[in-house]
Amino acid sequence: MTLETFLLLAAALFCVGLFGALSQQSIVMLMMGLELMINGVVAAGAGFWFWVSPGTADGQVLVLVAITVMALEMAMGFAVVTALFRARDVDMTDDAGDLRG
Amino acid sequence: MEDVAFWVLAVAAVASGVAVFVVDSMARATFALLASFLCVGAELLLIDLHYLGVLVILMMIMEMLVMAVFMVMYMMNPAGLMPMTMLHNTRGALAISGGAFVVLAAGIFTVPWPERAGRPPRDPTLALGESVMGPKMLVMMVIGIAILATMIATVVLATHRGRYDRDGAP
Numbered sequence: 230m231t232l233e234t235f236l237l238l239a240a241a242l243f244c245v246g247l248f249g250a251l252s253q254q255s256i257v258m259l260m261m262g263l264e265l266m267i268n269g270v271v272a273a274g275a276g277f278w279f280w281v282s283p284g285t286a287d288g289q290v291l292v293l294v295a296i297t298v299m300a301l302e303m304a305m306g307f308a309v310v311t312a313l314f315r316a317r318d319v320d321m322t323d324d325a326g327d328l329r330g
Numbered sequence: 331m332e333d334v335a336f337w338v339l340a341v342a343a344v345a346s347g348v349a350v351f352v353v354d355s356m357a358r359a360t361f362a363l364l365a366s367f368l369c370v371g372a373e374l375l376l377i378d379l380h381y382l383g384v385l386v387i388l389m390m391i392m393e394m395l396v397m398a399v400f401m402v403m404y405m406m407n408p409a410g411l412m413p414m415t416m417l418h419n420t421r422g423a424l425a426i427s428g429g430a431f432v433v434l435a436a437g438i439f440t441v442p443w444p445e446r447a448g449r450p451p452r453d454p455t456l457a458l459g460e461s462v463m464g465p466k467m468l469v470m471m472v473i474g475i476a477i478l479a480t481m482i483a484t485v486v487l488a489t490h491r492g493r494y495d496r497d498g499a500p
Binding site for chain 2: 230232233234235236237238240241242243244245246247248249251252253254255256257258261262264265268271272275276278279280281282283284285286287289290292293294296297299300301303304305307308309310311312314315320322323
């Protein structure tokens, strides 16, 4: 159990989440990919706290922020999905391409 | 002993993370995601972060149960009865995420990480509490306001529109 292995776990979780966020058609599944990415960030933050600077609590505060972001992201995501579904009966990313450049 | 626990939990976390996008029902995917979160919470417990580990575990159980309800609402394939693909551009996504993992792993093993500064406190929870209620209080205040703003914004987004389309609605 070293900093490298812990970061490797974080990177693997982040990249699995990235794959989901890029490839899923359902908006709810896409959000699960985002959650998995933040899960990796939580693991990385905790690893950095323990192996780089355990003397101060900064790393722990960062993990706390990441956990909050995870909860808020899910709440906002579901609100947006609900609004979109109510307005247009859409729950697929391909039908919600309004911001396509 | 801790090493074994770390590796078992790490493999389980990544495997259930992969399972989220492999199983063919969204309800199963939700519980696979929950398993991944529980493994990461247990990893935090392994490195003395008792409060944050328990926080992740308890919060994620609640969050995934709420998510399961939403899954039932928006599910494309309720119980895997009707196998269907929910992916687009799989190859591109695989290439990008695989490339990102290679770059991250290379960075992890080549960057000279700084020496460990200090020792873990005897009670990390106490250190976190004193930090959040002392020098890092601004973080806590911003989190509080962000949660309040999210609560208002989600209600505004999720309710029916206001008084202006009450009569004109078809």
